[in-house]
Amino acid sequence: MTDKLSAIEEHYYRHDLYDDIINRLKNLNVDLNQVNRSDIAGVDEFHVRGAAISRELAQLANIKNSKVLDVGCGLGGPCRMLADEFNCTTTGIDLSEEFINAASKLSDLVGLSDSTQFIYGNANDLPFEDKTFDVVWTQHVQMNVDDKKKFYSEIARVLKNDGFFIYYDIFRKGKEKVKYPMPWAHESKISFLEPSSTMQSILEKLGMKKEHSNDQTQNGIVFFEKLISKLVAQGPPKLGLNVLMGENTIEKITNLLNGLKENKLTLQSGIYRK
Numbered sequence: 514m515t516d517k518l519s520a521i522e523e524h525y526y527r528h529d530l531y532d533d534i535i536n537r538l539k540n541l542n543v544d545l546n547q548v549n550r551s552d553i554a555g556v557d558e559f560h561v562r563g564a565a566i567s568r569e570l571a572q573l574a575n576i577k578n579s580k581v582l583d584v585g586c587g588l589g590g591p592c593r594m595l596a597d598e599f600n601c602t603t604t605g606i607d608l609s610e611e612f613i614n615a616a617s618k619l620s621d622l623v624g625l626s627d628s629t630q631f632i633y634g635n636a637n638d639l640p641f642e643d644k645t646f647d648v649v650w651t652q653h654v655q656m657n658v659d660d661k662k663k664f665y666s667e668i669a670r671v672l673k674n675d676g677f678f679i680y681y682d683i684f685r686k687g688k689e690k691v692k693y694p695m696p697w698a699h700e701s702k703i704s705f706l707e708p709s710s711t712m713q714s715i716l717e718k719l720g721m722k723k724e725h726s727n728d729q730t731q732n733g734i735v736f737f738e739k740l741i742s743k744l745v746a747q748g749p750p751k752l753g754l755n756v757l758m759g760e761n762t763i764e765k766i767t768n769l770l771n772g773l774k775e776n777k778l779t780l781q782s783g784i785y786r787k
Contacts, residue, residue: 518635521657521703522608527757530588531615537752548622550593555753557590557619559696560653561733561769561780566681567591567652571599573725574677574784579647582606582671584636585654588757589616589629595650596628604646605631606639608657637663641671648672652681655712656697659705662715669719672787678721681729681782683769684709691772696758696765709781716785726783730773733780737770 527533534556538545543552558564567590577599583592586605589612595601607613616631634640636651637660649668658664668678683697685706698704713723744763749755755762772778 517659517703518608522610524697524699524703525609525757526611527759528611530611530756531618533756534615534619534752537756541751545622550590550597550623550625553619553623553752554590555750556756557588557593557616559587559590559754559757560681561683561729562736564590564594566729566732566782567594568598570650570679570681570782570784571595574648574679576601576648576677576679580645581648581650582639582641582646584639584649584651584668585657586616586631587612589619589631591650591652592616592629592631593620593623593625596625601628601648603629605629606634606636607631608633608635637667639667639671643670644673645671646673646676648677648679650679653683653697655680655682656695656704656706661705661707661711665712665715666719669716669721669787674787676787677724678716678785678787679783680712680785682709682712682780684712684779684781686776686779689775689777691777692768694761694765695769695772696754706778709779721785721787724784724786726781729780729782730778734770734773737766737773741767741770 554564579601581601581603583605586607589605592603592605596603610633613631613633620626620629649672685708693700758765
């Protein structure tokens with residue numbers, strides 16, 4: 514693994530993450546023999562608006578009964594949601610070995626290990642045959658990817674003909690620098706922000722056709738303003754994204770909020786068909 518990839522993995526590393534989540538569930542008096550997806554929803558979707566946006570995208574694309582790859586799956590929340598609510602067979606891949614270990618154990622915990630699997634690996638070197646998946650899905654991942662062409666080429670390669678690529682991501686808007694730390698990077702050395710037009714150009718050259726896109730920036734602003742107000746008033750929740758972002762959670766999300774409000778960043782979702 515290159516120094517750059519090691520630095521990215523280190524950014525996301527949390528020691529004994531699964532055990533920490535289990536201890537927090539105990540403190541919430543959750544019966545560990547009857548854990549539901551809703552019990553871990555506060556921590557298992559590491560992106561703006563969490564499970565709500567994942568469900569919206571799945572409904573929009575109508576991906577029931579699909580074979581899905583989640584590139585940059587984190588703790589596997591979207592994989593479990595797609596398996597549980599949309600009868601999908603899901604595979605998640607992530608550069609964080611700690612996330613993958615936790616994702617597998619969390620699926621076991623909520624009884625979804627038969628329809629979800631998780632692989633430790635690099636998004637730019639996907640360990641799958643060509644045309645394997647009906648849907649490839651990614652949320653808040655490409656900001657950590659330097660080689661965008663390779664990233665999207667691998668996604669297109671493993672996607673079946675007529676399959677869907679679904680994305681929900683943060684893009685650069687304008688040329689002004691953003692303030693770090695951000696949720697995905699403590700400094701600019703591991704952050705590779707590009708405008709959405711870069712992605713669009715690459716996908717079009719790969720033969721992908723845009724079916725839908727939506728500016729999610731204002732939804733993100735509203736979400737973060739409410740979240741910060743709640744954190745300031747009540748402190749960090751016992752089981753929330755603060756588990757993944759650490760003590761400077763408020764600083765990270767404030768920097769992201771300001772980037773969105775100041776038109777330095779934009780939040781966008783969309784669907785392409787191969």
